Amino acid sequence: MESPCAPRSTESTPSISTTLTTPDGPADAEDVDPHFFTDPARVATAVEHLAGCMARAVPELVRTDLRQNARAYSEELTALDAELEDILAVVPAQRRVLVTDHEVFGYFADRYGFEVLGTIIPSTSSQAQADAASLSDLISLVEAEGTPAVFVSTTSSPRLAESLASQVGDVEVVELFSETLGPDGADTYTDMMRTNARRITDALT
Numbered sequence: 001m002e003s004p005c006a007p008r009s010t011e012s013t014p015s016i017s018t019t020l021t022t023p024d025g026p027a028d029a030e031d032v033d034p035h036f037f038t039d040p041a042r043v044a045t046a047v048e049h050l051a052g053c054m055a056r057a058v059p060e061l062v063r064t065d066l067r068q069n070a071r072a073y074s075e076e077l078t079a080l081d082a083e084l085e086d087i088l089a090v091v092p093a094q095r096r097v098l099v100t101d102h103e104v105f106g107y108f109a110d111r112y113g114f115e116v117l118g119t120i121i122p123s124t125s126s127q128a129q130a131d132a133a134s135l136s137d138l139i140s141l142v143e144a145e146g147t148p149a150v151f152v153s154t155t156s157s158p159r160l161a162e163s164l165a166s167q168v169g170d171v172e173v174v175e176l177f178s179e180t181l182g183p184d185g186a187d188t189y190t191d192m193m194r195t196n197a198r199r200i201t202d203a204l205t
């Protein structure tokens with residue numbers, strides 16, 4: 001039986017997450033970056049997909065406020081997208097550079113005109129290992145570019161980022177909610193995104 005969540009052939013829906021491109025060309029087909037939620041516009045698309053899939057899987061839901069709620073949340077996400085753009089507007093173009101603990105802010109960078117300079121763990125998985133040679137390259141890069149901050153997930157150990165910061169000097173280690181919601185400004189998805197945008201803005205300006 002076809003899954004109610006598989007896109008129907010008549011639908012031309014934009015994909016939510018995409019394969020990463022590495023400096024050596026396209027990454028492995030399996031290496032799709034799962035962190036699409038760092039771009040609220042993609043989340044709005046996901047909400048529409050989910051509402052359609054839920055309506056097909058559980059037809060009774062169509063008689064509830066499902067579509068109306070999905071539309072309202074999608075509009076909230078579109079407003080959030082504009083709000084994040086406003087928060088980030090004060091970061092000058094030449095400072096729109098992110099160094100993160102793993103490959104997590106690619107979609108955010110695409111959406112808001114940032115460049116991911118490098119990551120401590122060269123993987124979309126926070127469980128992968130850093131290697132000494134690429135960490136040492138990253139330290140040189142951060143030094144050369146004068147990057148003021150390294151961003152780490154609230155759920156990851158900041159040990160390597162702190163070691164990088166202490167070797168370069170004058171680099172702040174800033175926690176972002178990149179893997180999960182949390183207390184102090186990340187109770188909901190929209191609050192999480194606002195808090196991240198404010199912390200990124202504060203660290204880079």
Ligand SMILES: [Zn+2]
Binds near residue numbers: 035102104179
């Ligand atoms: Zn992650």
